[in-house]
Amino acid sequence: MKTYLELFRVNGVTRVLLSQLVARFPHGMLSIAFLIHVESVHHSYAAAGLVVGAISLGEAIAGPISSRLMARWGMRPLLFSMMVVAALTLSVMAIFPLSVPVLVLLGFIGGCAFPPIQPAVRTIYPKLVPDRLLTPLFSLDASAQEIIWIVGPVLTTFIAVQIGSVTAVLTAMAFLVGGGIWFITSPSVGQVRIPLSKRRLGGVLSRPPVIISTLLGLTLVACFAAVEAGIIGLFGDQDPQAGWILAIYALGSLVGGLAWGHLPIAPWSMTRRLLLVTVGLAAALIFPNFWWLSLTLFISGLGVAPALTVLFANVSATMKFSETAESYAWIGSGQLVGAGLGSAVAGLCIDHFGAVSAIAAAGIFAVLTTLGALVTKRWSPDLRGSHGAPLPDTGPIETIS
Template sequence: MAPEVWTVVNLEPYRQTLALPGLRSLLLVAVLARIPLTATGVTMTLHVLDLGRGYAAAGLVGAAITVGAAIGGPLLGRQIDRRGLRPVLVLTAIVEAVYWATAPSLPYLLLLPAAFVAGSLALPIFSVVRQSIAALVPEEQRRPAYALDSMSVELSFMVGPALAVALATAISAQTTLYLVGAGIVAAGVAFWLLNPPTGSEQQPGTPRRRVPRREWVTPRLLAVLAVSLAATLVLGGTDVAVVAVLREGGEVGWTGAVLAMWAVASLVGGFAYGAVHRSFSPLALMAALSLCTIPVGLGGSHWWLLCLALIPAGALCAPTIAATSDAVSRLAPAEVRGEAMGLHGSAVTVGIAVGAPLAGAVIDASAPAWGFAVTGIIGALVALAVLPIELRRRRASAAPVPAEPELAATTTL
């Protein structure tokens, strides 16, 4: 590698970050624990289809889980802040075990409310990992740490759904449900044994500091949450639009290859984000992601053209999610970081849940290319709506606070 390139992309931040006590084991357990979690959607869809229901019915089950998770995420995070990680892991692992053990035998009308309850008390692995990173890693090293976390999420999503489909094809969807449930419970046990710090721990005999919500639920935090939601809305819409474009062109068989290229671009982008010297703000990254997504469908329906068109937007996926996680970790005090990360997880979940059906409705009413365009335009509009919040803060502040993340493009996270 040429010296001038090496000065831009430097592995030293990763070496220093991974040398921190506890982080390497946290990331290793996280990538394995997330695999069964990422397999839940496709597994449940295949099971509902086996019950003789259609894709709309399967979507309702997915929506019930999503709504439950969006409501339960912040509540579980608050309990982690108050009571610690292990009691929450015990509760959620028991609920997961009961749900996945009974779901294969439940009639559809009982499966819907059970899915909502299970979503509300789902194992909070995603938010716990991000909360633990904030507790283990000093602020100046969190950017490469969250980049590693985003890359590990990509790896889990590359393995989990594909493995679930392979198991369901080789055995049965019902048996796969049991296996996924066992994997989720095993993930809970692994995190219980690891017991990573969450930042809300306190010394024995020390009174817990109560942090009023008005102190940390600020316009800036809400802006970061809006950016998180918009980013995953764009990603959810892209997922559906890719399938629609390839189906229109008679190349639906290449869907796996196109999505794999998209994921690889995200991994490369996440790696570069954590390695380069300069930091980028979540607002700037989300705006760029949205703008790069708008024209993706204009390249035609040939799979290789779609692969090339997705590379710029794909390279911004992992960096955007990493930047929003980093921003939330800095804006929320340690005493309430679990609740704040739960809110971030809810924003991410809702964004994906809204983006997919929104793109589908747009595609049904017009053409597949508009699935990319409309979700990208919505993301860009959210960026424009959020920008004045940061500009007002800058005008009102006499001096910038170095430790806090900015939303504008010149901010260091």
């Protein structure tokens, strides 16, 4: 805890950490809000899963492109313009009664316009703190973001049940705009300049840490999305117990991140942390009731934030600073594709086999992620004793002889 307290004493860390947390809060709300909204309008979890998947797919495709544009246009202009478009598009989807194809199309556009807050903030971090505090900061960020998944589901289900799903979506947009403005106007955002990358778009995927983190992030988040849909399908979109279970799941991740996320990262770290996620989900299938699911998903959640810490720390320690924003964006894109895939698969499972089958699908995604981490262990960097800072950008220097 002493390390985390030291982080908050660094000028600018508190505002950047909290503002980006608020700006990213819709990620913990929109999936549930649109699942509830579309299902209540069109009476189909499969249709709701398609709409959520379209939003995630749009953000996944646009993420690497917009992250590179931050180096060319600057963080502030890009983030602000995308924030406005996303807020307007997603609000229209909630306010007006639209057909499923139109919702899918607008969801894709809104997803494409979603501002790349996560790549931006993870690019800022190495310039914000000393190298020795970078890995703890990644851990704190991965742990703090679980607040999104603790408060978000409970808040969304409460608003949707008590007021309406339209209000739930608009509340998420209020967080996006308010948090986005708070983050964009932060002095740290204006001070960081991202050098133009010498690689072509997608060139960073040739580096093993990036492609491994992207693929593992995809299946890991597909697991979370399937759990989310499965819990909502099991308890119904009018039962606040669904939100509480998902909040407990995220609370486990928060506890795990604060307890273990700052530990030195070895090649085996990812596999060990994912085993906890997998075992908890497998146990959840035994007795799918409120108390048992709360216990097993809390256990599963203990490995989530520490596993995410490994994904981002591996990239930070192996890539040049000019390449980190795009690298983080590809990881984010993988996670967003995973969110869409998990929601779509879970929606189909619920409609055809029942809600418990969605949790089983989440367990399969967790097994695939664990096996992937085991197979790719040989390409994972050993960061024990490393500061984890990005590699410096170097180039030829002209000399006079």
